[in-house]
Amino acid sequence: MKPLPLPKQKNLRADCAWVIYQILEQGKSSRECLERVQRRHNARDNAWLQEMSLGVMRRLPLLQHWLRTLLDRPLKGNKKVVEHLILLGLYQLNFSRVSKHAAVGETVAAASHLNAAGLKGLVNAVLRNFQREELASKPVDDAIINSGLPKWLYKAIEEAYDADADHVRNETNAMAPIWLRVNTLQTSLTAFTEALDGAGVQYTLSDQHSDAIILTNREDITALPGFEKGHFAVQDGAAQLAAHYLKPQANERILDCCAAPGGKTGHIVERAPNTEYVLALDADASRLKRVEENMTRLKHQVDIKQGDAAAPDSWWDGKLFDRILLDAPCSATGVIRRHPDIRWLRKANDIDNLAQLQRRILDTLWGLLKPGGTLLYATCSILPKENATQIAQFLSDTPDAMLSPITKTETPEKPGRQIKPGEQQMDGFYYARLVKSAE
Incomplete structure (x- = not known):
């Protein structure tokens, strides 16, 4: 698949579809792609871009199953990115807090920013048919699709973990917490937790690690107390x-x-x-x-x-x-x-x-x-x-x-x-x- 330039004008959903395209068609890492588009957006939109693009990665087999059901034939060439835009629309409709109206309307509008204004009708029809046919409520009888993993990895986990394989696959799809390690050459665990308490940051301590903090919520790491002073590092x-x-x-x-x-x-x-x-x-x-x-x-x-x-x-x-x-x-x-x-x-x-x-x-x-x-x-x-x-x-x-x-x-x-x-x-x-x- 040939390279696809970043949309000339910033658009949240077009930029997100571009990220998904770069990962799946160009083999680029999400970190590399997101960094490029996030320079164009504010902090709130950047969080949305990350949540949506990585969400599509987690649910890709199911999203692709729905897409194959709804699309008569695959798109090719420079229109292939529109498939990734549709995947984003399907994810919004079924797995996000985005309103149904915005999930459809804004995703359709984004096609113009991907030089595919002529396919806006197709995007609209696919997303509307997904809602009309209530595909999300119809079970998919395929363990690999439901796992969210590629076939080779699904089978590799099965072979390595046997009876525990389902648990390993489920945890592989879970959201990871943010761990911090207190830099004990610059502060102490007690002093650092007191600073977090003062800032209203919620956390738990680890029974297995003497200088570790597990954040309860997603936080702006650079805004945490002691970041500039080197009081902690982010480390699982x-x-x-x-x-x-x-x-x-x-x-x-x-x-x-x-x-x-x-x-x-x-x-x-x-x-x-x-x-x-x-x-x-x-x-x-x-x-x-x-x-x-x-x-x-x-x-x-x-x-x-x-x-x-x-x-x-x-x-x-x-x-x-x-x-x-x-x-x-x-x-x-x-x-x-x-x-x-x-x-x-x-x-x-x-x-x-x-x-x-x-x-x-x-x-x-x-x-x-x-x-x-x-x-x-x-x-x-x-x-x-x-x-x-x-x-x-x-x-x-x-x-x-x-x-x-x-x-x-x-x-x-x-x-x-x-x-x-x-x-x-x-x-x-x-x-x-x-x-x-x-x-």
């Missing part, structure tokens, strides 16, 4: 376990590999402020800017470098590390509830390619670890091929690698901790801790 509870499992100590050399946007890097510094050296490495220069911004705001001193983890000659100083955190490139299937477009950006054959990349990086970094050192392998995936299967094979192939169990039930054949989406309100995540033989 599962990601907060990385520094806890890594156990950084004073006077150590530590590598945080694939570090962007820097949440785990900051937490490592907070848990071991007297450590000798912390290197935050990432291959993506644009994402490293986020690391720099976050470290500056949190007032942390770390070395930040761009580099390929599998090619250390370009960035490594030759000194071995005491501890390495490998937050490996992965399918991100554990954070789909937070980034629902991921389910449509990932393809089944991506998993094998990612597993090969993970192993290549793992093998390379193992050579940079001191004898007796610790490597913590982490992914935000829920698929065994990237997680327990990956680490079990590495342990089998690597004589000087030993499992350092995180849980009581681990074995070298079934290593690590797999966190399921929604478990203790956390994202889906995997951790395995390995120690290099001192001999």
Whole structure:
């Protein structure tokens, strides 16, 4: 599908349809697309754009089922975006608080902004027929469509989780809460919660995390008390376990590999402020800017470098590390509830390619670890091929690698901790801790 330019004049629904088109037809991430259109709108409209476009991602199979029922034949070429506009209209009618009148009228009008004024009648007819035929009230007898997931991922979860698969799929579609991590080098949990209380911000504390806050409502993060002073970072509870499992100590050399946007890097510094050296490495220069911004705001001193983890000659100083955190490139299937477009950006054959990349990086970094050192392998995936299967094979192939169990039930054949989406309100995540033989 050829590129589609952003509508010349801003229009809420046309811009939203453009975002949906970019994700589904061009393979762009929602973050990248939304950033472009949100420059044109105010804060309230930006929230609407995000809610609607990501809502379509969550409900896409059902919306497409309705569209196929209502549309005689698919639209092609530069008119394809009108299908995405109709998907947005269907989502508004059935899953949003938008009035029925506005959902139809404003969506029809938006066709003109997409250079498709001649298809306004078609958009109107499809949306009116959807209401007239009451399609939303007619059950769809297809588990995959009802799951909101692509077929390959539905089946992968079925295979990995068996009796628990429905629960995992449901949690994958749930809304993720916002977690904060208190920067204990700048304030205390008590002082921070008192500031939140004073600002009328509602939250709960976590039983599993000593310096974590879970916000009750969606909030403007930059407006929270202490943001400019670096009193906290936004970081899911599962990601907060990385520094806890890594156990950084004073006077150590530590590598945080694939570090962007820097949440785990900051937490490592907070848990071991007297450590000798912390290197935050990432291959993506644009994402490293986020690391720099976050470290500056949190007032942390770390070395930040761009580099390929599998090619250390370009960035490594030759000194071995005491501890390495490998937050490996992965399918991100554990954070789909937070980034629902991921389910449509990932393809089944991506998993094998990612597993090969993970192993290549793992093998390379193992050579940079001191004898007796610790490597913590982490992914935000829920698929065994990237997680327990990956680490079990590495342990089998690597004589000087030993499992350092995180849980009581681990074995070298079934290593690590797999966190399921929604478990203790956390994202889906995997951790395995390995120690290099001192001999």
